[in-house]
Amino acid sequence: xxxxxxxxxxxxxxxxxxxxxxxxxxxxxxxxxxxxxxxxxxxxxxxxxxxxxxxxxxxxxxxxxxxxxxxxxxxxxxxxxxxxxxxxxxxxxxxxxxxxxxxxxxxxxxxxx
Amino acid sequence: xxxxxxxxxxxxxxxxxxxxxxxxxxxxxxxxxxxxxxxxxxxxxxxxxxxxxxxxxxxxxxxxxxxxxxxxxxxxxxxxxxxxxxxxxxxxxxxxxxxxxxxxxxxxxxxxxx
Numbered sequence: 001x002x003x004x005x006x007x008x009x010x011x012x013x014x015x016x017x018x019x020x021x022x023x024x025x026x027x028x029x030x031x032x033x034x035x036x037x038x039x040x041x042x043x044x045x046x047x048x049x050x051x052x053x054x055x056x057x058x059x060x061x062x063x064x065x066x067x068x069x070x071x072x073x074x075x076x077x078x079x080x081x082x083x084x085x086x087x088x089x090x091x092x093x094x095x096x097x098x099x100x101x102x103x104x105x106x107x108x109x110x111x112x113x
Numbered sequence: 114x115x116x117x118x119x120x121x122x123x124x125x126x127x128x129x130x131x132x133x134x135x136x137x138x139x140x141x142x143x144x145x146x147x148x149x150x151x152x153x154x155x156x157x158x159x160x161x162x163x164x165x166x167x168x169x170x171x172x173x174x175x176x177x178x179x180x181x182x183x184x185x186x187x188x189x190x191x192x193x194x195x196x197x198x199x200x201x202x203x204x205x206x207x208x209x210x211x212x213x214x215x216x217x218x219x220x221x222x223x224x225x226x227x
Contacts, residue, residue: 004156035215042219042220043203043205043215043217043220045214045215045216048213048214056214059214091156091157093157093215100145100162100164100213101162102159104149104156104157104158106155106156107156
């Protein structure tokens with residue numbers, strides 16, 4: 001595709017429910033990143049996939065957060081037993097390895113009530 | 114560890130005036146540096162990047178930034194502000210080498226007044 005797409009654009013969920021956020025990266029970009037943007041914490045790295053290598057999960061805030069990337073393309077970020085502090089905009093970015101810059105999707109705004 | 118510090122969470126300039134957004138970095142290894150812009154309710158758009166080539170980097174929309182190792186700075190400038198430049202600007206750093214995660218500053222909101 002021409003750019004990174006994310007779905008849904010907005011998600012409202014009740015505390016304790018599980019949510020799945022989806023990212024469709026740019027075709028051919030081998031690197032995929034998830035970030036979180038919140039008022040209190042700014043922009044934070046969550047997880048990074050590069051080709052067939054083991055993902056860098058060093059930014060995941062708790063074991064309630066997980067992500068997978070199927071077939072080197074689409075990625076899903078799952079948050080289990082959501083808490084109010086999980087409310088944020090979740091951004092996905094794609095990169096092509098050697099070029100270093102990252103191209104961001106529009107984000108998913110998650111609100112936990 | 115790497116980090117960036119953006120001085121000034123809010124900057125206001127008049128239309129036509131110089132824009133200067135400050136960014137200082139800390140890195141134990143040679144860094145790559147980026148400026149991103151975020152318009153309301155949108156994702157991040159890359160303005161420009163420094164990846165150890167020319168120290169003066171030109172980006173989109175008339176913006177440029179200069180890498181100064183001695184000052185550990187990467188300030189963003191534009192000679193003449195336009196109303197459409199009003200947005201939030203983020204400085205970010207990553208490690209050199211293969212693609213790596215970005216560490217962002219806290220952002221600077223630019224207001225442009227008539």
